[in-house]
Amino acid sequence: EEPILAQVIVKSYEGEKVHDLYEGEGFACFEGGDTYKGMFSQGLMHGQGTYTWADGVMYEGTFVENVQMYNGCYTWTDGSIYEGEIKEGLRHGFGIFKSGTRPICYVGDWCKGKRHGKVS
Numbered sequence: 143e144e145p146i147l148a149q150v151i152v153k154s155y156e157g158e159k160v161h162d163l164y165e166g167e168g169f170a171c172f173e174g175g176d177t178y179k180g181m182f183s184q185g186l187m188h189g190q191g192t193y194t195w196a197d198g199v200m201y202e203g204t205f206v207e208n209v210q211m212y213n214g215c216y217t218w219t220d221g222s223i224y225e226g227e228i229k230e231g232l233r234h235g236f237g238i239f240k241s242g243t244r245p246i247c248y249v250g251d252w253c254k255g256k257r258h259g260k261v262s
């Protein structure tokens with residue numbers, strides 16, 4: 143299951159600013175221990191970046207106004223990986239999931255975070 147980007151309250155930020163808004167490449171630490179390294183636009187995560195939750199789950203890919211979108215890769219702490227299309231933070235479209243704990247691999251379509259087809 144994809145982790146959720148809760149309300150992101152920045153504790154610290156290193157990087158560029160324009161008109162006191164995060165702009166360009168930067169690194170942010172959030173309340174709760176999550177971090178983000180990547181592109182910002184008008185104060186929001188926007189463009190390519192890596193978001194790491196405090197529990198170690200990581201997302202690398204595209205962000206649009208603080209939301210994971212288009213294409214990316216989720217990596218869970220048990221070694222499971224999803225690489226493929228993302229819509230509003232969820233696996234949606236074509237993607238590949240490989241379990242880190244079981245011999246399971248799913249290659250195919252996803253709909254709102256759920257497999258949408260046959261498991262291989």
